Amino acid sequence: MRYRIAVVGARIGAKHVEAIRALPDRYELSAVCDLDRVRAARIADKVPIVADYARLLEQNDIDIVALCTPSHLHLEQTLAAQASGRHVVCEKPVAATIEELDRLAAAVRETNCLVFPVLQKRHGNGLQRLRYLADRNLLGRLYVASAESHWSRGADYYANPWRGRIATEPGGTLMTHAIHQHDMMLSIVGPVRSVFARIATRVHDIETEDCASIVATTEDGGLLSLSATVGSHAPVSRLRFCFEHLTAESSSSQKAPHHDPWTFTPAEPMRGQIEAALADFAPGAEDYVALYRSIHADLETGRNTGRLDEFRPVLALTQAAYQSAREGHEVTLSDPLRAAAVSATHSQ
Ligand SMILES: NC(=O)c1ccc[n+]([C@@H]2O[C@H](COP(=O)([O-])OP(=O)(O)OC[C@H]3O[C@@H](n4cnc5c(N)ncnc54)[C@H](O)[C@@H]3O)[C@@H](O)[C@H]2O)c1
CATH class of the missing domain: 3.30.360.10 (Dihydrodipicolinate Reductase; domain 2)
Incomplete structure (x- = not known):
């Protein structure tokens, strides 16, 4: 299938647009959304520009939303896209805590809309x-x-x-x-x-x-x-x-x-x-082109929350590091993929 995709946030979003256009048999760019229409116009070419994200989600020619907006907007914008029936590609960090990641995983189960965290450097x-x-x-x-x-x-x-x-x-x-x-x-x-x-x-x-x-x-x-x-x-x-x-x-x-x-x-x-x-x-394709190829393959084979879980180990590490720095002692993860389950161990 060829998926119709809207890119939201037109700065790093430019890399997404480039990769989408490099894979014309897999994707079609259907809109660029940015509060700043001038910035959006730089990458949109002939594609429609939408300034308002809620209005974008009302369009019926979009299968996937690629979120390239400031980090604190990712969670709510991802949940809104899933609630409107769209799969989501989300720039890092897709969630700020393991609890937020769990909310996204629950939304995947409820909506059958998948979330793909951008970890393009694995490629x-x-x-x-x-x-x-x-x-x-x-x-x-x-x-x-x-x-x-x-x-x-x-x-x-x-x-x-x-x-x-x-x-x-x-x-x-x-x-x-x-x-x-x-x-x-x-x-x-x-x-x-x-x-x-x-x-x-x-x-x-x-x-x-x-x-x-x-x-x-x-x-x-x-x-x-x-x-x-x-x-x-x-x-x-x-x-x-x-x-x-x-x-x-x-x-x-x-x-x-x-x-x-x-x-x-x-x-x-x-x-x-x-x-x-x-x-x-x-050697194979790298970066965003490789990422978008793998997303297409996943969508075609119907993987569920698998990609979302790719973000879990690094998020658990980061969350535990913040806890350790705040509390001044070593943090032990009783379940290494769930920083929520950390137990604190005071160093001597
Ligand atoms: N994967 C990577 O290597 C990589 C590299 C750079 C940035 N990022 C991530 O990408 C995200 C964006 O980073 P950036 O450097 O492009 O930020 P930026 O602030 O330069 O650009 C964000 C764009 O989003 C637009 N925007 C803000 N709120 C919006 C809204 N509600 N609706 C529509 N558009 C909105 C802004 O107008 C702006 O054009 C961040 O989460 C960042 O961590 C990832």
Whole structure:
């Protein structure tokens, strides 16, 4: 089936429009919605522009709504779209807490309208090479992994009125900038079991955190260290994994650490097997085009809440990190996919 899709929010929404137009056999762009008609016009081409979201949902030529609006609007706009019978593609964060994610999952069950969180950085050939090795059980046990999200964001970025304010941005650099790197890491090593975090606001005069450090453990005891800031003068996003059989390192591109080139250094006894597997890997589409292809495939095969759950591990990590930073002790997740079920453990 060819799905009719409306893009709401015309800044990062431009990337969605580009991907939709790159897949003309799967999608048709039926409207662009933005309060700012001039911005909408820049990406709409000949497609109708609608300023009011409620009016958009009254149209009957839309199967999917792609939400690219400020983060605090995502939950209510997603629920409204589902109530009107539309599937939703939603920019990160699709929910600010596990409780909100559960509300969306309940709405999926009630309406049969699916929700696809945008985690487009899972679709990068560098990360996918590591996924390919993991799927073939070639990594062995995780010893340690680290993620640096050392970004550069100036005062102009925070001049956008919803950014950096607790009422309108459901988290700072952890929720907004590091979340892709952390999701990429957890997509390989699995959900976390315990989290200790410190957060601080040291770079800008804003309400949300702009620096963060996390120490976490995976379910089988692997150790993670995660560091994030928007105050790096040399912007970097980098992942590094030390497994029993392989050390893997991403590129250090701020925006595209999921793309090639990655560096893979096998343990000597595993070298032949790992190099043979890597030689078999076939690079695929990346980013938003790959995301929209996978959404189309899911819709055609009728998957239910599966994609929504992809956001759960990184949201549980982030929510537990905020709790740890607030309360000043380590947080243990009794169910690693449900930060709601955290039990607090006071460190000595
Ligand atoms: N996946 C990624 O890599 C990525 C990258 C950037 C941003 N994002 C996410 O995308 C979202 C938007 O970010 P942005 O940087 O484009 O923000 P932005 O503020 O630059 O743009 C948001 C747009 O939404 C419009 N808008 C606001 N309220 C609206 C409403 N009620 N109805 C219709 N339009 C409305 C605004 O006019 C604006 O044009 C955020 O949640 C952000 O976290 C994701």
